[in-house]
Amino acid sequence: xxxxxxxxxxxxxxxxxxxxxxxxxxxxxxxxxxxxxxxxxxxxxxxxxxxxxxxxxxxxxxxxxxxxxxxxxxxxxxxxxxxxxxxxxxxxxxxxxxxxxxxxxxxxxxxxxxxxxxxxxxxxxxxxxxxxxxxxxxxxxxxxxxxxxxxxxxxxxxxxxxxxxxxxxxxxxxxxxxxxxxxxxxxxxxxxxxxxxxxxxxxxxxxxxxxxxxxxxxxxxxxxxxxxxxxxxxxxxxxxxxxxxxxxxxxxxxxxxxxxxxxxxxxxxxxxxxxxxxxxxxxxxxxxxxxxxxxxxxxxxxxxxxxxxxxxxxxxxxxxxxxxxxx
Numbered sequence: 001x002x003x004x005x006x007x008x009x010x011x012x013x014x015x016x017x018x019x020x021x022x023x024x025x026x027x028x029x030x031x032x033x034x035x036x037x038x039x040x041x042x043x044x045x046x047x048x049x050x051x052x053x054x055x056x057x058x059x060x061x062x063x064x065x066x067x068x069x070x071x072x073x074x075x076x077x078x079x080x081x082x083x084x085x086x087x088x089x090x091x092x093x094x095x096x097x098x099x100x101x102x103x104x105x106x107x108x109x110x111x112x113x114x115x116x117x118x119x120x121x122x123x124x125x126x127x128x129x130x131x132x133x134x135x136x137x138x139x140x141x142x143x144x145x146x147x148x149x150x151x152x153x154x155x156x157x158x159x160x161x162x163x164x165x166x167x168x169x170x171x172x173x174x175x176x177x178x179x180x181x182x183x184x185x186x187x188x189x190x191x192x193x194x195x196x197x198x199x200x201x202x203x204x205x206x207x208x209x210x211x212x213x214x215x216x217x218x219x220x221x222x223x224x225x226x227x228x229x230x231x232x233x234x235x236x237x238x239x240x241x242x243x244x245x246x247x248x249x250x251x252x253x254x255x256x257x258x259x260x261x262x263x264x265x266x267x268x269x270x271x272x273x274x275x276x277x278x279x280x281x282x283x284x285x286x287x288x289x290x291x292x293x294x295x296x297x298x299x300x301x302x303x304x305x306x307x308x309x310x311x312x313x314x315x316x317x318x319x320x321x322x323x324x325x326x327x
Contacts, residue, residue: 025053025056025057025060028060034071035071038071038072039056039059039060039071042056042059042082043056044086047089050093050115051089051093054089054092054093054113054115055085055086055088055089057113058084058085058088058089058109058110058113059081059082059085061109061110061112061113062081062084062085062109063081065081065109066078066080066081069081079199080199083198083199083201084105084106084109084198086201086202087102087106087198087201087202088106088107088109088110090201090202091103091106092115092118092119093118093119095119096202097203097282098194098197098198098202098203098282099190099193099194099197099281099282099283099284100283100284100285101191101194102194102195102197102198173290173300173301173302173323174255174290174301174302174303174323175323178288178290178303179287179288179289179290179303182254182255182256182288182303183287183288185220185222185254186256186286186287186288186305187285187286188220189216189217189220189222189253189281189286190281190285190286192216192219192220193212193213193216193278193281194281196212196215196216197212197278197281200212203278203279203282205275208271209271209274209275209277209278210270210271210274212274212278213251213274213277213278214274217253222253222254223253224251224252224253225251225252225253225255225320226249226250226251226270226273227249227250227252227319227320228247228248228249228266228269228270228319229247229248229250229319230246230247230248231244231245231246231247231248231262232244232245234248234317234319245264246262246263246264246265246269247262247263247264247265247266247268247269248260248261248262248269248316248319249261249262249263249266249269249270249272249273249319250273250316250318250319250320251270251273251274251277252320252322253305255303255322255323256288256303256304256305257293257302257303257304257305257315257318258277258280258305259273259274259275259276259277259280260273260276260315260316260319261273261274261275261276277305279307280305280306280307281307282307283307283308283309284307284308285307285308286305286306286307287305287306287307287308288303288304288305288306289303289304289306290302290303290304291303291304291306291313291315292313293315293317293318294317294318295317295318295321296321300318300321300323301323302315302318302321302323
């Protein structure tokens with residue numbers, strides 16, 4: 001199965017002339033007729049001929065890199081190759097974005113493949129202009145629109161935390177060097193999330209966001225902390241929003257804040273918070289930083305996980321604060 005070597009030997013200075021890639025694939029399959037039906041069985045039901053021919057070439061070119069693949073026999077190696085082929089096809093034809101390590105991998109694997117008249121897509125920042133202020137979530141916007149007054153009533157939370165003792169006296173914030181201490185862990189978590197999303201077909205609205213995040217965190221030998229508070233019991237929000245029913249969930253990992261979500265119940269709020277947390281992992285990297293947040297009517301220093309994009313440094317009010325002294 002030497003398709004990759006034969007394709008490379010046929011490269012021109014323009015890599016491959018229009019239609020040449022398809023001709024070589026057809027020639028290869030004509031010389032290996034036992035592969036024809038198997039390769040066709042890998043085609044997705046909704047793929048156009050153009051999409052399938054490009055992805056088929058991607059699969060055949062890279063089979064040598066997965067020597068344990070046996071045509072007609074399911075295997076983890078085949079699943080991985082097909083997942084990577086879908087990532088590449090989704091990026092080229094649908095404009096999907098994935099974490100940078102994944103994009104670097106599939107672009108390297110697709111070297112030499114030419115897609116004629118591939119769609120040209122722009123990011124939202126390119127369309128709207130990078131100087132335009134990024135949109136913020138509804139919870140962020142409400143908080144930004146109304147700063148809390150000092151000495152407001154404490155949160156009346158029915159907090160379902162992970163066993164952190166109650167405390168009333170606030171420290172000055174996280175210990176010195178905390179961001180650097182946590183950064184290696186979140187670098188590992190970033191890679192785990194990247195590959196988990198690849199196997200799931202990419203980030204999207206229909207994923208089990210909490211299960212993906214939880215499994216990645218546990219694979220890194222850590223756990224998620226979930227705190228739930230009724231929306232009406234959160235200070236610092238406009239009255240019109242606090243009159244609504246529902247729950248708000250805050251997620252932390254190793255005391256680092258990673259996301260907040262609102263839903264009609266605990267499960268919906270947790271799912272939304274997980275979705276927001278996974279969005280942070282869509283950039284080139286993640287960084288742990290000390291940021292100012294509101295907690296029970298006071299400004300406090302908190303550990304927050306951020307991506308590399310510049311955006312408004314306004315966060316939802318904190319539902320928990322792990323940097324407190326025990327009574």
